[in-house]
Amino acid sequence: MTEPLDQESRHSNRMQRKKEVVDGKIAAAQEERGVLVINTGNGKGKSSAAFGVVARALGHGLKVGVVQFVKGRSDTGEEAFFRQQPNVAWHVGGEGFTWETQDKERDARAAQAAWEVACGHLSNPEIGLVVLDEMTYAFKYGWLELDEVIAKLLTRPHMQHVIITGRAAPQALREAADTVSDIGMEKHAFQSGIKAMPGLEF
Amino acid sequence: MTEPLDQESRHSNRMQRKKEVVDGKIAAAQEERGVLVINTGNGKGKSSAAFGVVARALGHGLKVGVVQFVKGRSDTGEEAFFRQQPNVAWHVGGEGFTWETQDKERDARAAQAAWEVACGHLSNPEIGLVVLDEMTYAFKYGWLELDEVIAKLLTRPHMQHVIITGRAAPQALREAADTVSDIGMEKHAFQSGIKAMPGLEF
Numbered sequence: 001m002t003e004p005l006d007q008e009s010r011h012s013n014r015m016q017r018k019k020e021v022v023d024g025k026i027a028a029a030q031e032e033r034g035v036l037v038i039n040t041g042n043g044k045g046k047s048s049a050a051f052g053v054v055a056r057a058l059g060h061g062l063k064v065g066v067v068q069f070v071k072g073r074s075d076t077g078e079e080a081f082f083r084q085q086p087n088v089a090w091h092v093g094g095e096g097f098t099w100e101t102q103d104k105e106r107d108a109r110a111a112q113a114a115w116e117v118a119c120g121h122l123s124n125p126e127i128g129l130v131v132l133d134e135m136t137y138a139f140k141y142g143w144l145e146l147d148e149v150i151a152k153l154l155t156r157p158h159m160q161h162v163i164i165t166g167r168a169a170p171q172a173l174r175e176a177a178d179t180v181s182d183i184g185m186e187k188h189a190f191q192s193g194i195k196a197m198p199g200l201e202f
Numbered sequence: 203m204t205e206p207l208d209q210e211s212r213h214s215n216r217m218q219r220k221k222e223v224v225d226g227k228i229a230a231a232q233e234e235r236g237v238l239v240i241n242t243g244n245g246k247g248k249s250s251a252a253f254g255v256v257a258r259a260l261g262h263g264l265k266v267g268v269v270q271f272v273k274g275r276s277d278t279g280e281e282a283f284f285r286q287q288p289n290v291a292w293h294v295g296g297e298g299f300t301w302e303t304q305d306k307e308r309d310a311r312a313a314q315a316a317w318e319v320a321c322g323h324l325s326n327p328e329i330g331l332v333v334l335d336e337m338t339y340a341f342k343y344g345w346l347e348l349d350e351v352i353a354k355l356l357t358r359p360h361m362q363h364v365i366i367t368g369r370a371a372p373q374a375l376r377e378a379a380d381t382v383s384d385i386g387m388e389k390h391a392f393q394s395g396i397k398a399m400p401g402l403e404f
Contacts, residue, residue: 011306028395035391035402037246043383045241045251048258052250052280055257057401059279077261078254104213128401161402178396180388181245189237189380193230199259199330200237200363 034160036153036177040136040169043183044201050131050163051078054088057161062128063087065121069114069166070094070134076202089127091117094134104141111143125157136166139173150176236362238355238379242338242371245385246403252333252365253280256290259363264330265289267323271316271368272296272336278404291329293319296336306343313345327359338368341375352378 037053039046054064064087068079071094082088093114094107115138121130138144150172153162164173174180189197196202239255241248256266266289270281273296284290295316296309317340323332340346352374355364366375376382391399398404 025392029392029397031394031396032399033396035396035399037391037402039247041386043385044239044381045247045254045383045385048254049247049251049385051254051257052247052252053254053402055253055283056250056279056404059281059283060401062401077258079261081257081261161399174388177389178391178394179246181247182386182388183245183247183251184243184384184386186376186382186384187379189239190227190231192233192380194233194235194237194380195231197234197237197363199262199264200239200255202258 033158034156034162035179037161037163037179037181038169038174038177039163039165039181039183040167040174041181041183041185042167043185044188045183046165046167047133048078049181049183050133050165051082053161053163054082054129054131057129058085058087060128061087063089063126064129064131065089065118065124065127066091066131066133067114067118067121067135068092068094068133069111069138073202075198077199089121093117107141108143111138111141114138115144115149119152122152122156122160122162125160127157127160129161129163130156132162132164134166135164136169136173139170140168146170146172149173235360236358236364237381239363239365239381239383240371240376240379241365241367241383241385242369242376243383243385243387244369245387246390247385248367248369249335250280251383251385252335252367253284255363255365256284256331256333259331260287260289262330263289265291265328266331266333267291267320267326267329268293268333268335269316269320269323269337270294270296270335271313271340275404277400279401291323295319309343310345313340313343316340317346317351321354324354324358324362324364327362329359329362331363331365332358334364334366336368337366338371338375341372342370348372348374351375 071092083090094110121127273294296312323329
């Protein structure tokens with residue numbers, strides 16, 4: 001009857017070693033400051049991960065500014081939900097994906113107007129989290145100057161977190177960031193003929 | 203002076219073709235039903251992407267059940283925030299990562315109790331979205347039977363969405379899912395010595 005006890009004991013020892021490694025890494029990371037996060041890649045979840053952090057930040061009493069650079073549709077659940085929250089400022093900047101509008105000048109103006117709203121947040125130390133949703137398209141289509149954006153990001157208030165989402169984040173932006181998650185699509189419901197569902201996809 | 207106009211025109215034609223391709227794909231996807239999503243991989247954003255969809259679902263008036271299989275800490279912003287929402291049922295099941303407790307039997311019991319709560323949601327058509335947060339660890343450590351879980355997932359209410367998060371989702375679970383996002387870590391603030399920040403990391 002010693003076998004099960006030995007197994008338990010081995011499990012416990014292994015877990016103890018794991019705990020020591022994890023605790024050591026956590027103890028070593030002690031700098032407290034705002035973090036610049038990029039959620040990029042072709043998979044689902046880049047924007048929703050940012051919106052999950054909005055909920056998290058609100059739960060800790062932070063104020064949040066969200067700027068959406070591309071307005072895909074006007075009936076999103078996240079906008080309906082977070083606009084009701086007193087500590088959230090929500091701005092929708094884009095006029096729709098550029099292949100919807102087919103008007104490059106109008107898209108560029110909308111992105112620049114959104115960037116001005118973002119700059120207001122990025123200058124305001126009372127805003128604990130700024131989400132720049134689908135901002136990477138503004139670089140892809142040349143609506144915004146990457147250097148100017150990075151300079152502004154790097155001089156924002158010390159404790160302010162920023163999350164930038166969108167496919168194909170430029171390399172210089174990745175280098176400026178503290179955390180970069182690359183969300184890959186293994187498969188998508190779309191491919192099986194399932195319609196974009198309210199409450200899940202938008 | 204025709205050059206800028208030609209460029210504009212080429213841009214517009216290219217966007218028009220893109221729009222046709224995207225519209226065609228959207229038109230082809232017409233099935234309406236609940237979607238099973240898995241957010242896996244080693245990067246940041248698996249759970250926060252699920253919590254962003256919680257906000258999205260609430261914005262569309264859905265009821266949401268969240269079951270956390272691993273209790274990493276008791277002061278998360280998402281729990282504080284979403285527990286205040288009338289349409290959210292929030293259950294924290296785990297006793298901490300297994301290397302915190304070093305007690306395999308207790309962890310298994312906590313996971314099984316969490317699964318019973320999940321089964322209640324997965325039998326209730328009034329719940330539009332079920333989040334099974336960090337559930338994959340329950341398979342890794344043998345706390346739950348994968349076959350039993352998949353069978354329950356596949357017989358849930360027709361319009362109910364489910365999101366499962368956690369590293370290393372088992373292959374059979376990926377096959378059962380409609381959407382699988384694999385979140386890779388390109389870099390993490392942790393590696394530069396930045397502490398886990400409230401409102402961003404938890």
